[in-house]
Amino acid sequence: MKKDKTHIHWYPGHIAKAERKLKEQLSLVDAVIEVIDARIPLSSRYDNITGLLNQKPRFLLVNKSDLVDKNELDKYIEILKRETETSVIPTSAKSNKDLNIIIKEAIRLSEPRIAAIMAKGLLRRPARIMVVGLPNVGKSSIINKLTRSSKTKTGAKAGVTRQQQWVRINPQLELLDTPGIIPMKQEDQMRATKLAFVNSVGDNAYSNDFVAKELLNVLNDKQVKVFKEYYALADAELTLENIALNRKWLIRNQEPDIERTAGYVLKDFREGKIGKFILD
Secondary structure, rough: OOOOOOOOOOOHHHHHHHHHHHHHHHOOOOEEEEEOOOOOOOOOOOOOOOHHOOOOOOEEEEEEEOOOHHHHHHHHHHHHHHHHOOOOOEEOOOOOOOOOHHHHHHHHHHHHHHHHHHHHOOOOOOOEEEEEEOOOOOOOOOOOOOOOOOOOHHHHHHHOOOOEEEEEEEEOEEEEOOOOEOOOOOHHHHHHHHHHOOOOOOOOHHHHHHHHHHHHHOHHHHHHHHHHHOOOOOOOOOOHHHHHHHOOEEEEHEEHHHHHHHHHHHHHOOOOOOOOOOOO
C-alpha cells in the first residue's frame, strides 16, 4: 500500500497495547522520569501525562540539549516549569555531569511513597523509578546513562514478569531497565509532523519527502540562513529541488532526486550537522 504523502498515520492497536504495558510498569515504581526532546520541547510532551501516570510523581529530562541553542532552551525550560509544576532538567546522554542531580531528584520524588511504606511498619527499601517518553526521545540512552556506573541487576521483584529487571543505581535507588513508551494518541498533524522531524514517529507512518518539505517550511529566517549556508545555496531558494541540483543528486532526464535528498536533509538535521535548532 502506498503511503499518503500528506499525512502522518497512527495505529490504534499499537496505542492500546502500549498503554496496557505502561500501566503495568507504572504500578511497580515510586516516581517517573519523563524524557522529552529539546528540539521540540513542547511537541514531544504528552498532553494527558498526569492522567496516564495516574498522578505518579515525575520530573522532566529535556534530552538532546546538546543539539539546541542553550539560551533559547532556557526560555522553554521556564515555560515547562510553569506549565507542569515539576522540575525540568536539561541533559544529554553524551555527558554524565548532571548524573547526581538526576539521581537526587528521583530519590526526592520517591520519598513520600517510601515514607508511607515505612509508616505501615515495613523496612525502608530503595526508591524505584522508571523512564518514560514518546518513541525515540532517547529513553534507552538515558537508562544507559543512569546505569553506566552500576550494572548490578537485582532481578525480578515479586509479581513482576521475568523480562522486567531492576538495576541498582546506588543503595537508595533502583531503576526499571526497560523504558516505558508513551503511546502517541493525538490528531494534531502539525505536532505529528514535528515528531517526525526528530524521528519520534515510525518511518512507515510517513514519506520522507513530505516531512522534509515541511521541515524546510517551518524554519524561521535565521534557521533558513543556516540551512542555506550548509547546503551552499547562496541566493537560491531553500527547496529540496535546489538542494538536489546543487549536490547533483539527479535521476533520469537530469531531474532532482527528491526522495534521496529528503532522506539526507532529515538525517543531517537529526544528527545536528546543520545547526542547533528548536522547532516549537
